Amino acid sequence: MTITAKVISKALDDSAAYGYRRELRLKEVRRGMLVAPLFFYITLIFALPIVLMLIRSIEDPxxxxxxxxxxxxxxxxxxxxxxxxxxxxxxxxxxxxxxxxxxxxxxxxxxxxxxxxxxxxxxxxxxxxxxxxxxxxxxxxxxxxxxxxxxxxxxxxxxxxxxYSLFYFRTALGMSATETTSDGRGFYFDVLARTLWMTFVVTSACVILGYPLSYFLANSSEALRIKLILLVLLPFWTSLLVRTTAWFVLLQKHGLINDVGMFLGLWSEPLELIYNRFAVYVAMTHVMLPFMVLPLYSVMLKIPSTYLNAAATLGAPPLRSFWEVYLPLSFPGLGAGILLVFIVTLGFYITPALLGGPADQMLSYYIAQNASNFGNWGLAAALSVLLLVVVGAVILLFARLRTTTYTQEAGQ
Structure with a gap:
């Protein structure tokens, strides 16, 4: 009887283990079925176009x-x-x-x-x-x-x-004799450098304007905060083209800004406020500012005011309290805002095309020009890959800085 009982017990245990493993497999299948639409969507909309673009950039048949x-x-x-x-x-x-x-x-x-x-x-x-x-x-x-x-x-x-060849990449990087500037540098390489510089300026302007605005929002009363957040979100309810056109109306030679300035006697003749780098910077900063404010605001809202009070109690002046306590705590929102603004600004096309001059166009303008006007899809794909590489490098740099920061904090 003892042997029979052991055999029965073992069979029951094996059956229970089999049922448990079967239940785990079914759970995994259900999870997979839930994730499958997202996986196929990302593959079809994101991964596949990138792979096709990479292939097109080296095709030369x-x-x-x-x-x-x-x-x-x-x-x-x-x-x-x-x-x-x-x-x-x-x-x-x-x-x-x-x-x-x-x-x-x-x-x-x-x-x-x-x-x-x-x-x-x-x-x-x-x-x-x-x-x-x-x-x-x-x-x-x-x-x-x-x-x-x-x-x-x-x-x-x-x-x-x-x-297959690297001809289009050589052209994009200035290694081809047909696309060089007067000083021997690559034309598209100069455009890439200009794009990075303009992106840096716009991102810096958004940090300078967005940080104090986010701080003010996070420390305002709840009623005022709701009204101000609606104003921050208001640009999202208007298309990018309409916002850019609005700046075109404001900045033109006989626009509102010039008329008001001349009426107040600030200047005697209309200023050249459009078709230059100034107009592009102003409009792009206006478009990208909410992308900086919202991540910063969401992080600042969770920083307890007691931390600054504690620093003041320990004898730290306001500037030192902000620099050593508040600013490090706001780094996650600041980093997310910088990354978001920088990446989105890299691909700007409409705003520089409408408000800038020939020397103010970014790389996306020439990608569209080569693809639509010239039919040079290989060069357009190569320039797109360059932008993709820059975005990847920026993301890796931020990930590295974040890991280093966390490691230093853990060590302390």
Whole structure:
């Protein structure tokens, strides 16, 4: 009986354990079913577009698809002098076939990014070759256009002969000779530096204006606080375009600000308040200020006033109490506000486009320009990746600073 009882007890325990494990598996499945829609949403809306953008930024298939024989042969050329005569013959054959298929413009557009005028050279060659016997290698192409005797055209052709390349990243970082400023630096690299500087200025302005405003809100009476919070939230009820247009009306040459200033005798002629960096800074700070105030306010509201009273009781003057007690306690809200304002401001497009001049446009303007106006999706994707890298670097930097701060506090 004892053995039978033990066997029955063990069977019951195994059954209970199996039922428990089965219940745990069912709970995990239910949790997974609840999380699955969010996972698919993030994958479809966020992760997949980023992956496609990364792929598009290194794709370079136009030349190899349109001029396959030339692309295959020219990759073995060392880049010195001119390629072998068989490469000239392959190019003549490929150009004639592409001209007949009406695909030569695709390769021409890509090569034109490397050397302006390359597309016209390719199209001219296609027109001369079409309907005639294949030209005789090097001499035949040079007779059509003397530019085929220049080494730089063949180097550009070789660099574009792969299915994937870093050409668009080189252009974005100023490593391409076609996109440089007068001092030799990369045009888009300068635009990126300008974007970072403008973002820094706007973020600093939001900190300077938002911190005291948040402090005032957190320490006001409840009735006044509710009214003021409604004023802070009011801009969110108006579209970004409307807010930017409102500043356009205020800052224009005969706008409200100029009219009031001249009426009060503050200045005698209308000031240039629009189509410059000043207008962009003012409008962007106005748009981004609530994003700084709300995180700060939510943290400051939870800081007990007794901490400052205790510091004063111990003999600390008000400035020292604020610097050593209140400011460190508000760091979580300050860090969240800075991070939010900085990241959102990096991608501003409408405000600089409407209120700024040509020298005030940020990187997002050129991303839209390359994608919409020029059809250069590769460069637009590369510039977008640069912005993504900057955002990632800023997030990692803040995470590192936060970890270091917590480690120091734990050590103390």
């Amino acid at each position: 136009e030349v190899s698809n349109v001029l396959p024989n030339t692309a295959s042969l020219i990759q073995h050329w060392d880049g010195n002098g001119l390629p072998r005569d068989e490469v000239f013959a392959a190019l003549a054959s490929d150009v004639k076939e592409a001209a007949g298929n009406r695909t030569l413009g695709q390769a021409g557009s890509r090569l034109n990014y490397a050397i302006p005028g390359f597309q016209s050279l390719l199209m001219k060659t296609g027109q001369k070759i079409s309907g005639t016997p294949i030209v005789n290698g090097m001499e035949g192409l040079i007779q059509i256009d003397r530019r085929w005797k220049e080494n730089r055209y063949w180097l550009a052709l070789r660099d574009a002969s792969s299915q």
